[in-house]
Structures are given as C-alpha cells and as structure tokens.
Amino acid sequence: MLIASLAVLLVFMILLLSSKNKYREYTEPLDKEEYKLKDLLCVGLFIMDKIKYSYNTEYDRKVLDKISELKGPKYSVYYLQIYWANKITLMFILLILFLFVGVSQEEITTEYLFFGVFVLALVVFVSYRELDKKVKERRLSIQIDFPDFLNQLVLLISAGMTVSRAWERIVEQSEKDTVLYDELRIVLADIRAGKSEINAFEDFAKRCRIPEITRFSSIIIQNINKGSSDIVPMLLRQASECWEMRKHAARRIGEEASSKLLFPMMLMFAAVLLIVATPAVIAIMGSM
Template sequence: MIIIFIASLILFAFLYMVSRNKYDEFIEPLDEKEFKIKKIMPIGFWVMDKINYRYASKYDRNLLNKTAELNGGVYAHYYLRVHWANKITFELMLLMFLLFINGAMGKTDMELIIFSLLVMAVVAYALDKDLENKVSKRRLSMQIDFPDFLNTLTLLINAGMTVSGAWTRIVTDTKKSTPLYSELRNVMLEISNGKSEIGAYEEFAKRCRLPEVTKFVAVITQNLKKGNSELVDILKYQSKECWELRKHAAKRLGEEASSKALFPMMLMFFAVVLVVVTPAIAGLIGSV
C-alpha cells in the first residue's frame, strides 16, 4: 500500500505539472476564501477535459440550476465546471490521504477500504450540499429583504412615481449589497443598456426564484402591458403577504440558531456532569 501511495503522489504531482498553466483564465476570478484549493484546481479541470465530460446529465442540470441562481445564467456553465473541478481535486487529495492511512497500517484491510470509499462519497455529497445551502441562504436573505423593498416601492408609486423611477430611487438610495439589492441593481443596469423593462423584470424573477417575487413581477408587467388603476392596492396587499412570509423566515432562522446552539450546550452539560461525578467516582474507588 505504501508503494501505491507513493505512485499516487507521483501521479498527483504529474497532473499538477501538466495542468497548472492551462486554466489560469478559469482560476483567476475565483475567490480564494470560497475555494480553498484554488491553486491546485487545474487538476480537476484537466481531468474533466481529458475524460471529455459533457455536463449534460440530469444531475448536471440540477447543479446548473443552482449555479445559475447563485451566479446568473451567463456564468452558470462556468461555475458548473468550477464545481466539478473543485470536487474532483478534493476527491483526489482525499484518495491520496486514505492511501497513506492504509499504507501506514502496513496491510490491506477490507473494512478500511470500505470506510475510505464511504468517506469519499460523504465528501462528494458534502460539496453538493454546500452548494444547495448557499442557494437556500440566498433565497432566505432575499425573502427577508423583499418586504422592505416592496413597501418602499409601493409608497413611491402611490406618490406618483413610475415603477422604473421608484425602482431606480430605491437602488440609488440603498447601500446594501445583499443578494436582493444586487439583483435590483442588475435590473437597472440591463434597462440602461437597452433591455426592455418587461424583459428585465421577468429575468429578475427567474434569477430570484421566489414565489412572492414572481407574483410581484407578474403584477407590474401586466400593468406595463395593459395598465391597471388598482396597481397600488394590489402591491399593498402583496406587501402584507410578504411581511407574513418574512415573519416565518425570521422564525425559521431563530429555530436554526437554536439547533446550532444545542450541541455546545450538550457539551457543556456533559462537562459539568463529568466535573460533578468524577470526585464521587474517585472517592468510591478509594474506599474500595
């Protein structure tokens, strides 16, 4: 097994040498805080290219939907490739480590091999789960911010401003850089670059993928197409609904925070029990 480990180490070094200068344009834009192994990720890109992977399976389409939601449709395929490269590189590094553990034990143990395969499967699942968690956090953040935006927009429209004018006013006056406000700025950028209002709003709804945003966009696009004297009343009603959804989202955040705090509290409880019980057990053993 040690020989296999050394061979795998040489193979890993070879993969890095043949790939390190070929994917600079893919690696450079990535955030090193998000992609911890950014510098050796060319290995993953090279492997995927050599096996001529098509990124066309049902699994890939599911991943593509997530990357499109997080990074926009234009960059969705790029981040799909990044996700795969990151995963492949992680798996190869993990494989080397597991081979080293097997080699250190001096023998091939079937149980250890099965355990190693399970660890690799768990890591692959965890990387996909992390992507899914990012999507969930993004949606939750947008769900919390949207009622404020909709309420302000409704007030400005009621004061006589157009939808685009009110939208621009909110984006200009707000310094937030949360997912929702980033998307709101993208809408105004698209319109200023010549895209139709209706098209920009519809793309906004597709990127957000929230039912309340889709419903809101349907109302304002209908107003732009045919006019609607009751637009403000409808938006006021939707604003109330969104505030209720925000309350539920805040409650869910509180429940998640409570569940995260449960584990440290259990550790503290066991530590206290240990401190209390240890002297008693020591005294009992001493008396015996």
Template sequence: MVFVFGAEVLLLAVLYILSRGKYDSFIAAVDRERYPFYALMPIALLLLDKFKHDYNTQYDRKLMIKIIEISGIKYSQFYIRVHWANKIVLLMLSLLFISFIALFVEMDTGFIIFSIALILTVAYLSDNELKEKIKKRRLAIQMDFPDFLNKLILLIDAGMTVTRAWEKAVEDNKKGGVLYSELETVLAEIKSGKSEYQAYEDFSKRCRTPEVTRFMSALIQNLRKGNSDIVSVLRLQSNECWMMRKNAAKRLGEEASTKLIFPMMLILIAILIIVATPALLAMQGI
C-alpha cells in the same frame, strides 16, 4: 500500498506538468479564498477536456440551475467548470490521503468503510455547498424584500412610474445585500436595452422566492394590460410578505434553539462527570 501511493503521486505530478500553463487565464479568475486548492484545478480541467465532458448530463443541468441562481447566467459556464474542477481535486486529494493512511494501518473492514465514507462525504459536501448558498441567498432576499416593496408602493403612490420608483428605492438603499444587488442588475439591463418584461422575468428566475414571483407577476400583468390599481395589489402583497418574513424569523429562532441543544447536553454531561467523580472516588475509598 506503498506502490499505490507512489503511483498516485506520480500520476498527479505528470498531470500537473501536462496541464501547467494551459489554464492560467481561467485560474486567474477563480476566487482563491473560496477555493484553496485552485493551484491543482488545471489537473481536473485537463481531465475534463480529455474525456470531452460536455456539461450536458442530467446532473450538470441540475447544477446549472443552482449556479445560475447564485451567479447569474452570464458566468454560469465558468462556474460549472470551477465546481467540477474543485470537486475532482477534492476527490483526488481524498484518495491520496486514504492511500497515505493505508501505509500505516491494517486494511481491514473498518478502514474500507472509512475510505468509502470519506469519498462519499467529500462528493456530497461539494454539492451541498451550493444548496446551502441558495438557502442563505433566498433567506436574505426574503428578509429584505418587504422593506423594498413598501418603499416602491410609497413612491408609485406619489406619482412615480414603476421603473423610476424602482431606481429611487435602489439609490436610497445604503446597506446593500443580495436583493439590492439583483435590483441594480435589473436597472442595468433595462438601461442597456433589454425590455422591462424580459428584465423582470430574468429577475424572477434568479431570485426564485414566492414573494418575488408574485410581485413580478403583478408587474408583468401591469405592463401587458395596464392596471390602475397596481398600488392596491402591491399593498396586499406587502402584507403577505411581512407575514412570511415574520414566519422566516421565527423559523430561524427555532433552528438556533435546536442547534443549542447538543452543546448544552455536552455541558451537562461534563458537569455531571465533575460532580459525580469525587463521590465515586470517595465511595471506593480513593
């Protein structure tokens, strides 16, 4: 195993030398807090380029859908390369760690199972991170959307156009958040020349929540056919959104309660040990 470990270290050193300086502009744009092993990413990028990975497999397409939802289509190509590079770096470090541990322990069945489990866990967690981000993002949108919709209804009912009401609601917001960042993006796209219809479509695709999808359908129908009763339609949707928000808050509370069960069980076991130990020692005459 000394030879294997040495070979891995040598290979990484050679790849690092070959990749050094080739991807400086790319690495400069990487979030260093989010990706602590950014300095090793050129190695992974070099391997991806050498093997001519085209990011067009079924797995890549699924990744791209998630990345577009999180970061938008404009930077999706950059972030899919970052995701791949980070995943490869983590797997390489996992293999190096396994080889290092193998220098001091016996290569038995338990160690092999541990090694396989570690590699599979690292591969899974790097992808699961995207899933968790999407989950948190959608929840944040779901919690803020009813407030925005109420503001929009009041402004449209007061005589504003949908676009002006949208702009006013965004201007008056002070707390920020995922939803309002996306709402600002829609306004910026419309001001830059994109049609309202296309801007709304893209907004719906980025958010991917039932509330936003129904809201966008109503607005797009209003653009296409005209609908003098748009306020009534939005009021009905607002009531539904508030109910969905209440259900989401209820689910969060239930999940929080479930997460507390395990720590409480550990505390209970610790208390039982503290209480029972003196009694057991007394029974044994110690």
C-alpha cells in the same frame, strides 16, 4: 501500500505542474474564500478535459439549474466545470491521504477500505447538498429583504413616482449588500443598458425563483402593459402577505439556530458533569 501512495502522489504532482499554467487564467476569477482549492483546481479541470466529459447528464442538468440560480445563467456552464473540478481534486487529495494513513497501519483491513470508499462517495453527496443549501439560503435572504423593499416602493409610487424611478431611487440610496439588492441593481443596469423594462422584470423573476417575486413582477408588467391604476392597492396587499411570510421565515431561522446550539450545549453539559462528578467518583473509589 507505501509504493502505491507515492505513485498516486507523484501522479498528482505531475498533473498539477503540467496543468497549472494552462488553467491559470481560467481559475483566476474565482474567490479564494469560496473555493479553498482554487490553486489546485487545474488538476480536476485537466482530468475532465482529458476524459472529454460532456457535462450533459441528468445530474449535470440538476446541478446546472442550481448554479444558474446562484451565479446567473451567463456563467453557469463555467461554474459547472469548476464544480466538477473541485469535486475531482478533493477526491484525489482524499485518496492520497487515505493511502498514506493506510501506510501507518500494520495491515489494511476490509473495514478500512470500505471507509475510504464511503468517504469518497460522501464527497459527491455533500457537494450537491452544499449547493442545495446555498440555493435555500439565497431564497430565504430574498424573502427576508423583499417586504421592506416593497414597502419603500409603494410609498414612492404613492407619492407620484413611476415604478422605474422609484426602483432607481431605492437602489441608489441603499447601501445593503444582500442578494435581493444585488438583483435590484442588475435590473436597473439592464434597463439603463437598453433592455426593455418588461424583459428586465421577467429576467428578475427568473433569477430569484420565489413565488413572491414572480407575483410582484407580474403586477409590474401588467401595469406597464395596461397602465393599471390599481397597482398601489395590489402591491399593498402583497406587502402585507410578504410581512407575514417574513415572520415565518424569521421564526424558521430562529428554530434552526436553536437546533444547531443544542448539540454544543449537550457537550458542554456533559463536560461540566464530568468535571463535577470526577472528584466524587475518585473519593468513593478511594474509600473502598
């Protein structure tokens, strides 16, 4: 087992040293906070390149769809490659740890082998679940911020501003660094770069992928095409509905936070109970 452990570690180090310079620029844009294994991802990228992986399975398409929503379609393929590289590198590291822990045991049991296989398989499942969690958090963040933005937009349009001018004013005056306001800035940048307003709003809806934004974009596009005078009442109705949705979203966040606190509270209760009960138990045992 020791020889196998050292052999796998040696292979990992050889792959790391031989691929580090090759993929340095490729991994440079990645955020170290988000990708903890950034400096080791070259190993995963090297392996995926050597096996000539096509990134075209049904699973890849599902992952790509979620990555497109999180990172945007322009760099989605790049982040799909990083997703796989991160997964392969993590599995490699876990395999090395698994082998070295096995060295400390007198013998490798069947249960230990099954546990190792289970942990490696868990990496595949957890990485996808983490991606799914990020998508849900992104959508929830948009739903939380959208009613406030919509109210501001309605007020400015009612005051005589055009949609694009009101949009520009809200974005320029806001200091919020949230998902929705990042998307609003992208729309403004697209329009300033020469993209038509209709295409900019359509792309906005495609990136956000929530019903509220899709409906809102449809109202704005309809106003651009037909010059509808009913835009303010329509947006007011949607704003009212969105505030109700925001209340439900806030309630859901509160419920999730409460459920997350439940387990630590149970542990604290058990610890307090143990501290209080231990002297009594010792006293009873001593009197017997």
